Amino acid sequence: MRHVTVEVLANVEIMPGVFLLRLDAPEIVEHARSGQFLHVHSGWALDPLLRRPLSLHRIGRERSARVAGTSEIGGGQPSLVFGRPNPGEIEILFARVGRGTTLLAQSMPGDALSVIGPLGNGFSIEPKTRNLLLVAGGLGIAPLVALADEAIRREMTVTLLAGARSKDGILPAGLLPPEVEYVVCTDDGSQGRHGVVTQLVPELLDWADQVFACGPRAMIEALACLRLPTSKTVQVSLEERMACGVGACLGCVTPTRKGLQRVCRDGPVFNLKELQLL
Amino acid sequence: MNLSVSLPLRQGGQLTLRNPVMTASGTFGYGTEYAKLVDVERLGAVVSKATTLRPREGNPQPRIAETPSGMLNTIGLQNIGVRALVKEKAPIWARWSVPVIVNVAGESVDEYARIAEILEGTPGVAGLELNISCPNVSAGKIPFGVDKNAAAAVTAAVRSVSSLPIITKLTPNVTDVVEIAEAVVDAGADAVSLINTLLGMAIDVRTRRPVLSTVTGGLSGPAVRPVALRMVYQVAKAVEVPVIGIGGISCAEDALQFLMAGATAVEVGTASFANPMAAIEIVDGLERFMLQEGVDDISEIIGVAQ
Numbered sequence: 154m155r156h157v158t159v160e161v162l163a164n165v166e167i168m169p170g171v172f173l174l175r176l177d178a179p180e181i182v183e184h185a186r187s188g189q190f191l192h193v194h195s196g197w198a199l200d201p202l203l204r205r206p207l208s209l210h211r212i213g214r215e216r217s218a219r220v221a222g223t224s225e226i227g228g229g230q231p232s233l234v235f236g237r238p239n240p241g242e243i244e245i246l247f248a249r250v251g252r253g254t255t256l257l258a259q260s261m262p263g264d265a266l267s268v269i270g271p272l273g274n275g276f277s278i279e280p281k282t283r284n285l286l287l288v289a290g291g292l293g294i295a296p297l298v299a300l301a302d303e304a305i306r307r308e309m310t311v312t313l314l315a316g317a318r319s320k321d322g323i324l325p326a327g328l329l330p331p332e333v334e335y336v337v338c339t340d341d342g343s344q345g346r347h348g349v350v351t352q353l354v355p356e357l358l359d360w361a362d363q364v365f366a367c368g369p370r371a372m373i374e375a376l377a378c379l380r381l382p383t384s385k386t387v388q389v390s391l392e393e394r395m396a397c398g399v400g401a402c403l404g405c406v407t408p409t410r411k412g413l414q415r416v417c418r419d420g421p422v423f424n425l426k427e428l429q430l431l
Numbered sequence: 432m433n434l435s436v437s438l439p440l441r442q443g444g445q446l447t448l449r450n451p452v453m454t455a456s457g458t459f460g461y462g463t464e465y466a467k468l469v470d471v472e473r474l475g476a477v478v479s480k481a482t483t484l485r486p487r488e489g490n491p492q493p494r495i496a497e498t499p500s501g502m503l504n505t506i507g508l509q510n511i512g513v514r515a516l517v518k519e520k521a522p523i524w525a526r527w528s529v530p531v532i533v534n535v536a537g538e539s540v541d542e543y544a545r546i547a548e549i550l551e552g553t554p555g556v557a558g559l560e561l562n563i564s565c566p567n568v569s570a571g572k573i574p575f576g577v578d579k580n581a582a583a584a585v586t587a588a589v590r591s592v593s594s595l596p597i598i599t600k601l602t603p604n605v606t607d608v609v610e611i612a613e614a615v616v617d618a619g620a621d622a623v624s625l626i627n628t629l630l631g632m633a634i635d636v637r638t639r640r641p642v643l644s645t646v647t648g649g650l651s652g653p654a655v656r657p658v659a660l661r662m663v664y665q666v667a668k669a670v671e672v673p674v675i676g677i678g679g680i681s682c683a684e685d686a687l688q689f690l691m692a693g694a695t696a697v698e699v700g701t702a703s704f705a706n707p708m709a710a711i712e713i714v715d716g717l718e719r720f721m722l723q724e725g726v727d728d729i730s731e732i733i734g735v736a737q
Contacts, residue, residue, distance in 0.1 A: 156708065202705050
C-alpha cells in the first residue's frame with residue numbers, strides 16, 4: 154500500500170461516458186495483483202472530498218513480445234494507441250457517473266493524481282486451474298481484464314462473458330488480449346446474444362475450473378441462484394461506497410457468513426458462498 | 432521550538448502530548464489500519480474508534496454519502512467491544528510512545544462506568560473520550576449529549592470509577608453548547624472535545640428515497656468547520672479546562688484557527704480519508720508557522736483570538 158502522486162499518460166472516452174485512464178505508476182505496479190484497486194483523488198481541492206475506489210483494469214508488467222490487443226481509438230482527438238500498458242503503467246476503466254468521476258474524466262496527459270494503492274485482497278487463481286470463466290456485468294469487466302492478462306501470461310485459457318444494457322456498454326474486443334474467448338450479450342439484443350449474462354454460465358460450468366465475477370448486485374444474486382456445484386469456487390469482486398479505503402472507517406462493510414466484512418480491506422474479492430445476499 | 436501541550440488533570444498530574452494534533456474517533460480506526468501510510472508516532476495522540484461494552488454490528492448499508500466539502504455517515508458504532516479491544520488492540524498501543532485515547536460509548540450511564548472499569552489499568556490506554564454525542568445509535572432515543580443532566584451524569588459516573596484522563600466529547604446538535612460544556616466540567620471532566628458530527632441527510636432523487644439507511648446521519652468534513660470553530664470559541668471562553676477542537680480541520684491553517692480560538696489541541700478526522708497524511712502535514716505546518724512567525728511555544732497562540 155503506497156500513497157503516491159502519479160502522472161496521467163492518457164485519458165480516452167472509449168465508450169459513451171466510459172473512460173480509459175492510463176497512469177505512470179511503477180510504485181503501484183510493483184505490488185499490484187488483479188482484483189485490487191486504487192483509491193483515487195479526483196483533484197486537489199476539498200470538494201469533492203472523498204477518493205474514488207477504482208479497480209486496476211490492466212497492470213503493465215513485462216514488455217509483451219508482440220503487440221497484443223492493439224487498436225486505434227479516440228475518433229476526433231489525436232489518435233491514441235492502446236494495447237497492453239507498458240511496464241510500470243496502470244490502466245483504470247471508469248464511468249462518468251457523479252462529480253468525482255466527472256472531474257476525473259477531464260484529466261489530461263501530464264496531470265498529476267493522488268492515489269493510494271494497491272488496496273484490497275485481489276483475485277486468487279488456484280494452482281490446478283487451467284480454465285477460467287470470467288463473468289462481467291457492465292463496468293464489472295474492469296478488474297476481470299487484469300485477471301485475464303495474468304491468466305494468459307500463465308498460459309491458461311480464459312472465457313470472458315460480458316453483459317451490458319446495450320452495445321454502448323460493451324468493451325471493444327480490440328481492447329482485450331486476443332487470446333481471450335470473448336462472448337457478449339446485451340439486455341436489448343443490440344450486440345451479441347440477447348439477454349442477461351448469467352444465462353450463459355451453466356453451459357460453461359463443466360469446462361471452467363474457477364469462476365470469477367464482477368457486476369451489479371442483481372447479477373451477483375442471479376449467479377448465487379444458479380446453484381453452482383460446490384466443487385467450483387466463485388470469486389466475486391464487490392463494489393461499495395468507501396471513505397477511507399484502508400479498513401478504518403467501516404463505511405463499506407458487507408454481510409458475510411463470517412460476520413460483517415470490509416469490502417476495502419477484507420475484499421473486494423469474496424467467495425460467493427461466503428456472501429449473505431439479500 | 433516547543434510544540435508540546437499539556438492537559439492538566441483533576442487528580443493531579445497531566446497528560447502531555449508531543450504536539451497538539453490528534454486523530455478523531457471513527458476516522459482512524461484503532462490506529463493500526465493506517466500504520467503502513469502514516470507514522471503514528473509523529474502524532475500528538477490517537478483517538479480510537481468508539482468502543483461499546485459488547486460488540487456492535489452497526490447500521491445497514493448505505494452508510495456513507497458524500498456532500499459538498501463533506502460527508503454524511505451512519506456507521507452506527509460498529510466495533511469489536513471493549514473486551515476484545517483490551518485483548519487485541521491495547522497490547523499494540525502499549526508498544527507505542529504516542530498516547531492512545533479510547534473513545535467510549537454506552538447505552539446507559541452504568542454502561543459507560545462499566546466500560547471505564549474494564550479499561551482501568553489497561554496498559555496502552557492513556558485516556559478516555561466519552562462519546563455522549565453519536566447521532567447514529569439508539570433510534571428514537573435522545574443522545575446523552577443533548578441534555579445537560581444526562582451529560583453530567585455520564586461524566587460523573589466515569590469519574591467515580593476511573594483514574595484516567597477524561598475528555599467528554601460534545602455534540603453540536605444543541606441549542607446552547609456552553610451549558611452542556613459547563614455541566615460536564617462540573618461533573619469532573621478533565622477536558623472537553625467538540626464538535627461531533629452535525630445531524631444531516633441526503634435524498635437520492637432517482638430512487639426518491641433517503642440515501643442513508645437510517646435516513647439521517649452525521650455530517651463531517653470542511654463543510655462543518657465554521658460551525659465547529661464558533662462553538663470551540665464559545666466553550667473555550669466559558670470553561671477553565673482544556674478544550675480540544677474538532678470539525679473539518681484539514682490543514683495547518685485550519686488547526687491554527689482552532690488553537691487561536693482557545694483549543695489546546697485539535698483532532699483531525701474526515702480529512703484523513705482524503706489525505707491520510709493530513710494530520711502529519713498539520714504538525715509540519717504548525718512548525719513552519721511558528722518558525723515564520725517567531726513563536727517559540729505553541730501555548731503562546733492558544734486562545735489569542737479570544
